[in-house]
Amino acid sequence: MATAYERIRDALRQDIRGGRPAPGQKLPSEVKLSERFRTSVPTVQRALAELEIEGLIDKRHGVGNFVREPRRRVLRDNSRHQWEKDRAREPETTRLETGATEHDTGLTASDLVFHAEYREATADEDLAAAFDVPVGTKLLQRTYRTHSREEDAPFDVAHSYLLHDLVAANPDLLDATKEPWPGGTQSQLFTVGIELDRVVERLTARPPTSEEAEELGIPRGVSVIVLRKTSIDSGGRVVEVADVALPGDRTELVFTTPLARW
Amino acid sequence: MATAYERIRDALRQDIRGGRPAPGQKLPSEVKLSERFRTSVPTVQRALAELEIEGLIDKRHGVGNFVREPRRRVLRDNSRHQWEKDRAREPETTRLETGATEHDTGLTASDLVFHAEYREATADEDLAAAFDVPVGTKLLQRTYRTHSREEDAPFDVAHSYLLHDLVAANPDLLDATKEPWPGGTQSQLFTVGIELDRVVERLTARPPTSEEAEELGIPRGVSVIVLRKTSIDSGGRVVEVADVALPGDRTELVFTTPLARW
DNA sequence: GAGTGGTCTAGACCACTGT
DNA sequence: CAGTGGTCTAGACCACTCC
Known part of the structure; x- marks a missing residue:
């Protein structure tokens, strides 16, 4: 059985890979995500931290979490x-x-x-x-x-x-x-x-x-x-x-x- | 003013760089560190997580946190x-x-x-x-x-x-x-x-x-x-x-x- | 079984951004 | 000011390692 933050991370990653939300778009707020996944905010944050390291999202303090746009290689x-x-x-x-x-x-x-x-x-x-x-x-x-x-x-x-x-x-x-x-x-x-x-x-x-x-x-x-x-x-x-x-x-x-x- | 986990991270890094504890040696347990720094265990863990990414320590579940030995280049x-x-x-x-x-x-x-x-x-x-x-x-x-x-x-x-x-x-x-x-x-x-x-x-x-x-x-x-x-x-x-x-x-x-x- | 780190909660308060 | 993420607490319980 995977841990809670792994489930959340994997679910969000799959959503993002599927284009939901689209690159540049905002993810639901951390509070909303904690409600959706019936967990606490720190647990959601742990999942988001891993997605940030993978380069999948940008965290912008006071603004929101955004799907990272593909960058010119x-x-x-x-x-x-x-x-x-x-x-x-x-x-x-x-x-x-x-x-x-x-x-x-x-x-x-x-x-x-x-x-x-x-x-x-x-x-x-x-x-x-x-x-x-x-x-x-x-x-x-x-x-x-x-x-x-x-x-x-x-x-x-x-x-x-x-x-x-x-x-x-x-x-x-x-x-x-x-x-x-x-x-x-x-x-x-x-x-x-x-x-x-x-x-x-x-x-x-x-x-x-x-x-x-x-x-x-x-x-x-x-x-x-x-x-x-x-x-x-x-x-x-x-x-x-x-x-x-x-x-x-x-x-x-x-x-x-x-x-x-x- | 730096945050608590940054202070802890920097203090531990300085200790380790100074050879205290020596490479291969165990750090104090997370509970002991939380007492020394008058903070909670998760805050200590956050500091340790950063030192792990820097390659300075090895975390070994159920055993302890160890100063990483220098590796052959x-x-x-x-x-x-x-x-x-x-x-x-x-x-x-x-x-x-x-x-x-x-x-x-x-x-x-x-x-x-x-x-x-x-x-x-x-x-x-x-x-x-x-x-x-x-x-x-x-x-x-x-x-x-x-x-x-x-x-x-x-x-x-x-x-x-x-x-x-x-x-x-x-x-x-x-x-x-x-x-x-x-x-x-x-x-x-x-x-x-x-x-x-x-x-x-x-x-x-x-x-x-x-x-x-x-x-x-x-x-x-x-x-x-x-x-x-x-x-x-x-x-x-x-x-x-x-x-x-x-x-x-x-x-x-x-x-x-x-x-x-x- | 004792001691350790790993995960998680349910809040609190702070810092930042945009209106 | 409202809404957001950032940090932090003070525990709880679980999983792992070693004796």
């Missing part, structure tokens, strides 16, 4: 790096056409809202190790958020770090108002004579902190994929480190590993 | 595919030395407990699409679990699928008692004349189903990384599809993308 393929490299030296008109996020989402630039912030930072122990520079080295920290025009929640939140002295050779690279830079980071690095040799991505997944849940527009409990992208130039130097948080409920990552022939 | 690097390919044609003595899991964990074969199950299966819609064969095509389904001798919880649970008629050319490949096969799947495929051209890995992350939480030895709420590995041979055929579940609290994936030079 993002496929992030590692071929994006070569694709970006190929574009880095193209004329600006070509680079303007599409960026990496458009590439990932299949959206066009006009559907996307892009947000960038620049600030100076210094390398903590972690970043110093990643760049192989002394702690305290001056860095340029850039924060990126991209979302589609119809959704507030971003596809990702990225904190990208560059060696300040390396990119200062081109003052435009220190200027956030030049964003979105056509062609992206590889094109920016090209202006100071840098060519990438490879990109290393290291990732894991965990439940979000409450700040991440807020930022990525996911309910508590839905997983976050945390990814550190390290870009290495043709001289073997680490030239960019980016920490990216991706909402697990809308993101798929694809990595293709080519193998040498026998 | 696994770094799964996509260079493993080329590494396996290089080994596939080596003599058996070389292949016996180390397998991919030893490569990932830094453990030696004697530290690892390996478990394999074989059974025949037929392609459902999903697998049929992955292999590009008709629904109902006969497959060989292989289930793998590897864990270290000191831990029960596996590093991953993998369901690997091969086209039955393709591998039946070597009857040893249908025989689970031949596992662990020195050199792994690429070596097995080599015996029927297959050379891999590339490996495509597609992954996302989500909270575990209760079955996955059980199987992977993770508390409810800790994320699972779900990965589909597709192996494509030199003729462009899909020759293996593997669905792998990895516990997010112990797994890091590393993918290196080489870029063509300008």
Whole structure:
């Protein structure tokens, strides 16, 4: 015999999967549900908490519980790096056409809202190790958020770090108002004579902190994929480190590993 | 002002981080905690539930709440595919030395407990699409679990699928008692004349189903990384599809993308 | 059987949102 | 202000584990 909250959870899940209520619509209030299922409000809340973690509902304090709308999915393929490299030296008109996020989402630039912030930072122990520079080295920290025009929640939140002295050779690279830079980071690095040799991505997944849940527009409990992208130039130097948080409920990552022939 | 359960959660977390109680040790009972914090048991439970999701404690019904022991971490690097390919044609003595899991964990074969199950299966819609064969095509389904001798919880649970008629050319490949096969799947495929051209890995992350939480030895709420590995041979055929579940609290994936030079 | 965590009640009061 | 969800109480009884 299943417990009360499991029965309620399963019943509501089946209703929602069947489109009742429809995505975006409000569920009956918790008091009404407790009456319908002849139980107490905390028991209903326990059932709803599990549906929230499954990403099926949004709880909105003082408003109600809502069926979550399906969100645009993002496929992030590692071929994006070569694709970006190929574009880095193209004329600006070509680079303007599409960026990496458009590439990932299949959206066009006009559907996307892009947000960038620049600030100076210094390398903590972690970043110093990643760049192989002394702690305290001056860095340029850039924060990126991209979302589609119809959704507030971003596809990702990225904190990208560059060696300040390396990119200062081109003052435009220190200027956030030049964003979105056509062609992206590889094109920016090209202006100071840098060519990438490879990109290393290291990732894991965990439940979000409450700040991440807020930022990525996911309910508590839905997983976050945390990814550190390290870009290495043709001289073997680490030239960019980016920490990216991706909402697990809308993101798929694809990595293709080519193998040498026998 | 923080809520009661947040205060309790934060206080207990700080204690645990400080080594009090030590990993593997029992926390005071929930009744004792409710007395210490002058609150009710359900409030203590709410605090403990959050610590469980963070992976900090294990709740064991009828026994107590325990500080979770740190678990051996696994770094799964996509260079493993080329590494396996290089080994596939080596003599058996070389292949016996180390397998991919030893490569990932830094453990030696004697530290690892390996478990394999074989059974025949037929392609459902999903697998049929992955292999590009008709629904109902006969497959060989292989289930793998590897864990270290000191831990029960596996590093991953993998369901690997091969086209039955393709591998039946070597009857040893249908025989689970031949596992662990020195050199792994690429070596097995080599015996029927297959050379891999590339490996495509597609992954996302989500909270575990209760079955996955059980199987992977993770508390409810800790994320699972779900990965589909597709192996494509030199003729462009899909020759293996593997669905792998990895516990997010112990797994890091590393993918290196080489870029063509300008 | 003793001790533990798991579920549940029937309320209370607080915090938030929208009118 | 009305209506909603968020937190909390002070118990009760059940289920599980170990002795």
